[in-house]
Amino acid sequence: MTSSVTRPPGQAADKSESAPSDALHTGTSDVRQLLTRNLRQSGIYVAFVAIIALFAVLTDGVSLSPGNITNVLLQYSYILILAIGMVIVIVSGHIDLSVGSVVALTGATSAVLVIQHGMPWTVGVLAAIGVGLLVGLWQGFWVAYVGIPAFIVTLAGMLLFRGLTLQVLDNISLSPFPPDYQRMANGFLNGLLGGYGYDTFTLVIGALAVVGYAVSGFRTRVARIRYQQPVESFPLFVARVVGVGAVVMAFAWQLAHARGLPIVLIVLAVLILAYGITMKQSVFGRQVYAIGGNLSAAQLSGVNVKKVTFWIFVNMGVLSGVAGVIYSSRSNGAQPAAGNMFELDAIAAAFIGGAAVTGGVGTVVGAMVGGLIMAVMSNGMQLMGVDQSIQAVVKGLVLLLAVAFDVYNKRRAGAAR
Structure with missing residues (x-):
C-alpha cells in the first residue's frame, strides 16, 4: 500500500524528495532511515536466524538434521496456513478466535x-473447504453487515463449531484415511530428476525460488528508484539477496538429503505467493491496509468497508478449511479435540511476525517467519526434553515481548512527531 508524506507548512523537503539523483544514490543516513523504519520486520529475520543457531547449539546440531527440518515443516504446516489468513484479519483491525474449531x-x-x-x-477435500467457506460467510455476515465485533462473533463461533464437531463425529474419532488423502500432508516429490545420494528436483526448485526472489527484488528496487523513493545501496541489496539465497539453498539441501520436496511445502508456497501478491499489489490488499490503518479515512475514500470485511472473513474460513484438510491428513484421522489452541498459535505467528495490535501493519511473509519462530522454538524445546508447561511459558513470554516491542515503537514514533 502506498502512502504520501505530509509536511507542516514551511518545512523543507528532505534529501530523498529533492532530486532523483538522491534516490538513485542513497547515502548512509538514508540507509539508516530505511533500517529504522523497518526495524520490526528486519529484526524478526535476525531473531529467526539467532533462534535457529541457538537451538542448533543446544541440541548438538540435531535440530538442523535433514529429517528434523522435514518434520518441523510437516508438523506446523497447518499453523502457517492459518497464519496467512489470520494476518489479513489482524491487519484489517479484527481478530478470529474460531479457527481451531x-x-x-x-x-x-x-x-x-x-x-x-x-x-x-x-x-x-472439497466438502471440508466448502464447510470452511460457509463458516466464513456466516461470520463475515455478523461482523460486516450486522456490526457485531469480530471478537464476540468468533468467540461464539469457537463454541458453536466445536459443538458441531462433536455432533458430526458423534463424540468419537474416525481413522484411517485412504493413502491418497494421507499423501497431501505426508507425501513427497522425489526422484523426478534422478539423484546422486540426494534429490535433484528439490535443489532445482530451491534454485528457481532464489532466482525468483532476486528478480522480484530487483524489479521492486527499479520501481522505487523510478518513483524517486529511497532504496538501500546496491551492495547492500546484493548482500541481502545472497544471504536469503544461501538460507534457501541450505534448506533445500537438507530436504534433498531427507525425503525430498514435501507436497505440503508446494501448497504453502503457492498460498504465500498468491496472498503476498494480493496484499501488496491488488486493490483488495490496499483496501485491507486502509481499513486497518484508518477506518474513517478509508470510508471517506470510498472503500466499501462492509464488503471488504465480509470477504476477509470468508477468506479466513476457506483457509481454515484448507488447514483442516492438511491437519486431518497429517494426523490420519479426525478427533473431537482437533485444532485445540490453533487460533492462539496463528495469532501469535502474526504478531511475532510484525502485525500491529491496532491494525494496518503486517505482511504474509512476516507471519510465516513468526510461525516458523514458534515452530523452531517448540521443536527445539521438545528435542531438549523441556516440560510442556515450560514450553507454554516461553511461548507466552515471546508473544508478550513481541507485542510490547510494537507498542514501544508506536510510542517512540508518536513522541518523535
Missing part, C-alpha cells in the same frame, strides 16, 4: 464422508 469441523466433515461413507478423497 473450524479446523476440527472441516476435518470431521471430510472424515465422515471419506471414512464412514467411502466417498472419494477428493469429495472429502
Whole structure:
C-alpha cells in the first residue's frame, strides 16, 4: 500500500524528495532511515536466524538434521496456513478466535464422508473447504453487515463449531484415511530428476525460488528508484539477496538429503505467493491496509468497508478449511479435540511476525517467519526434553515481548512527531 508524506507548512523537503539523483544514490543516513523504519520486520529475520543457531547449539546440531527440518515443516504446516489468513484479519483491525474449531469441523466433515461413507478423497477435500467457506460467510455476515465485533462473533463461533464437531463425529474419532488423502500432508516429490545420494528436483526448485526472489527484488528496487523513493545501496541489496539465497539453498539441501520436496511445502508456497501478491499489489490488499490503518479515512475514500470485511472473513474460513484438510491428513484421522489452541498459535505467528495490535501493519511473509519462530522454538524445546508447561511459558513470554516491542515503537514514533 502506498502512502504520501505530509509536511507542516514551511518545512523543507528532505534529501530523498529533492532530486532523483538522491534516490538513485542513497547515502548512509538514508540507509539508516530505511533500517529504522523497518526495524520490526528486519529484526524478526535476525531473531529467526539467532533462534535457529541457538537451538542448533543446544541440541548438538540435531535440530538442523535433514529429517528434523522435514518434520518441523510437516508438523506446523497447518499453523502457517492459518497464519496467512489470520494476518489479513489482524491487519484489517479484527481478530478470529474460531479457527481451531473450524479446523476440527472441516476435518470431521471430510472424515465422515471419506471414512464412514467411502466417498472419494477428493469429495472429502472439497466438502471440508466448502464447510470452511460457509463458516466464513456466516461470520463475515455478523461482523460486516450486522456490526457485531469480530471478537464476540468468533468467540461464539469457537463454541458453536466445536459443538458441531462433536455432533458430526458423534463424540468419537474416525481413522484411517485412504493413502491418497494421507499423501497431501505426508507425501513427497522425489526422484523426478534422478539423484546422486540426494534429490535433484528439490535443489532445482530451491534454485528457481532464489532466482525468483532476486528478480522480484530487483524489479521492486527499479520501481522505487523510478518513483524517486529511497532504496538501500546496491551492495547492500546484493548482500541481502545472497544471504536469503544461501538460507534457501541450505534448506533445500537438507530436504534433498531427507525425503525430498514435501507436497505440503508446494501448497504453502503457492498460498504465500498468491496472498503476498494480493496484499501488496491488488486493490483488495490496499483496501485491507486502509481499513486497518484508518477506518474513517478509508470510508471517506470510498472503500466499501462492509464488503471488504465480509470477504476477509470468508477468506479466513476457506483457509481454515484448507488447514483442516492438511491437519486431518497429517494426523490420519479426525478427533473431537482437533485444532485445540490453533487460533492462539496463528495469532501469535502474526504478531511475532510484525502485525500491529491496532491494525494496518503486517505482511504474509512476516507471519510465516513468526510461525516458523514458534515452530523452531517448540521443536527445539521438545528435542531438549523441556516440560510442556515450560514450553507454554516461553511461548507466552515471546508473544508478550513481541507485542510490547510494537507498542514501544508506536510510542517512540508518536513522541518523535
